[in-house]
Amino acid sequence: MSRLQVVSGKGGTGKTTVAAALALALATEGKRTLLVEVEGRQGIAQLFETEALPYEERKIAVAPGGGEVYALAIDAELALLDYLQMFYKLGSAGRALKKLGAIDFATTIAPGVRDVLLTGKACEAVRRKDKSGRFTYDYVVMDAPPTGRITRFLNVNDEVAGLAKVGPIHNQAQAVMRVLKSRETAVHLVTLLEEMPVQETADGIAELRAARLPVGRVVVNMVRPEVLDGTDLDLVRSTPRGALARSLSGAGLGGARRGGHAERLVDPLLAQAEEYAERYALEQEQRSVLTDLGLPLHELPLLAEGMDLAGLYELATELRKQGIA
Numbered sequence: 001m002s003r004l005q006v007v008s009g010k011g012g013t014g015k016t017t018v019a020a021a022l023a024l025a026l027a028t029e030g031k032r033t034l035l036v037e038v039e040g041r042q043g044i045a046q047l048f049e050t051e052a053l054p055y056e057e058r059k060i061a062v063a064p065g066g067g068e069v070y071a072l073a074i075d076a077e078l079a080l081l082d083y084l085q086m087f088y089k090l091g092s093a094g095r096a097l098k099k100l101g102a103i104d105f106a107t108t109i110a111p112g113v114r115d116v117l118l119t120g121k122a123c124e125a126v127r128r129k130d131k132s133g134r135f136t137y138d139y140v141v142m143d144a145p146p147t148g149r150i151t152r153f154l155n156v157n158d159e160v161a162g163l164a165k166v167g168p169i170h171n172q173a174q175a176v177m178r179v180l181k182s183r184e185t186a187v188h189l190v191t192l193l194e195e196m197p198v199q200e201t202a203d204g205i206a207e208l209r210a211a212r213l214p215v216g217r218v219v220v221n222m223v224r225p226e227v228l229d230g231t232d233l234d235l236v237r238s239t240p241r242g243a244l245a246r247s248l249s250g251a252g253l254g255g256a257r258r259g260g261h262a263e264r265l266v267d268p269l270l271a272q273a274e275e276y277a278e279r280y281a282l283e284q285e286q287r288s289v290l291t292d293l294g295l296p297l298h299e300l301p302l303l304a305e306g307m308d309l310a311g312l313y314e315l316a317t318e319l320r321k322q323g324i325a
Contacts, residue, residue: 009190186216
């Protein structure tokens with residue numbers, strides 16, 4: 001199991017929810033996981049029903065079996081101050097640069113540098129060890145940018161090549177890429193059983209593979225329960241209306257006479273079945289596209305009561321059952 005688990009997906013697919021559930025699942029049985037946010041949206045804090053995350057590692061949950069989930073919201077400006085202190089020992093001079101706006105300028109004008117700082121902080125957490133020589137975290141889970149930007153975000157070495165061919169920034173990018181392109185990393189993509197998210201997932205996987213970044217698994221999120229399968233739908237289509245009305249009547253839903261309540265129910269039920277059949281066919285088609293990608297495929301259910309902390313633990317349990325953690 002890779003120690004850095006990167007989670008991406010098209011906007012609206014629930015990638016932050018999946019990243020949070022994965023962090024909980026990986027922390028089960030006494031493990032220690034760090035959940036990292038890089039987009040500044042504070043989505044992790046909302047999911048775990050806690051205060052906004054500061055730029056420090058904070059314990060936010062206890063997993064089944066006594067494991068712990070820590071979280072960190074990485075701020076590019078503060079990460080750059082850390083970087084300047086680490087390599088140049090600037091200290092108060094770095095804070096002075098921040099007041100002058102130089103830090104904001106550097107992270108805005110050079111997005112490649114910004115991504116090096118964000119990914120570098122996560123990779124540092126992957127490599128960090130305590131005084132006994134053990135890794136501080138068993139796993140680091142990154143809630144990464146959406147699929148359309150994930151390859152560029154992770155492929156930081158190419159991004160900074162034109163900015164810094166030598167020196168600390170170049171060396172930092174090299175160190176980050178050694179982690180990101182190794183077996184220590186797996187990039188998972190979250191999708192829905194809909195045409196646009198599935199196509200974006202396929203495109204994202206192709207880009208990641210072209211950049212030689214390690215693709216992990218595909219997680220289909222918010223899967224609605226299967227009410228009727230293909231055989232059931234064929235039976236509905238082939239059964240005469242009169243037989244359906246008689247079945248409804250036999251179930252106590254109105255009389256069997258012509259024009260009775262049971263007969264009036266047939267058309268709305270058939271229309272609902274047809275609508276379901278269209279969705280079922282579309283979802284089966286998208287499953288086939290995802291299967292052809294040649295990656296492990298996992299499905300998480302749509303939670304009828306919405307997403308809350310209990311639901312997050314439920315999804316974590318499901319991920320463990322499916323062997324993703």
